[in-house]
Amino acid sequence: MEEYDRVWERFVDGRRLEFGGYMDPNWQEGHKLSASLIVPGEASRFHERLEPLRDALRPFPFVSLHPDHFMHITLVLLGFLVDEPGEDDEVSRTRLQGIEKRARIALSDVPAFTVRLANLNAFPGAAFIEAQDGGMLDRLRDALCTSCDLKNPQGPPHLTVAYFQAPDGTDAPEELISAIARYRDWPSVRSW
Helix, strand or coil, X not given: CHHHHHHHHHHXXXXXXXXXXXXXHHHHXXXXXXXXXXXXXXXXHCHXXXXXXXXXXXXXXXXXXXXXXXXXXXXXXXXXXXXXXCCCCEECHHHHHHHXXXXXXXXXXXXXXXXXXXXXXXXXXXXXXXXXXXXXHXXXXXXXXXXXXXXXXXXXXXXXXXXXXXXEEEECCHHHHHHHHCCCCCCCCEEC
16 A cells, blocks of 8 residues: 555645546547556446545546546556557557457466455546555556566556546646545445
């Protein structure tokens, strides 16, 4: 959990927002589709516990809440789907098929484990719920990156609740920091 505490301290100390996520035109740079390896979440299973967190974020005009069908924990961002990759953040359909095949093999022996979702937190571009699992998601990431020749992502595994859609460097309002702080020690949203 120390990594999550460091993320929160950086957010509070920096007090800056970024335009987060797939809606950022600078992130897309003309691309239409991106590919990721994810753990899907069934928001209907923890909707009651999720709503107070969403309600705390809803008043801010720059917050874009994730809909229920979009809830997931990203393990590895693969890149934008293109016919002929020319940049590090692009992947071809052929490479994607190879990654899928190697990922299935790499994860075939991974035992089931529990992920506890608790505590609201934030990066400059997003609000998220911490995914607490005793390091299993990190082990999944490591296995995927090793077997599929992928770059291991930075930052702790998490369930994004909302993107912040403010110009990079915008001051984070004290009211936002306070709203998130009220849910820093939020009991488990759901184990899955």
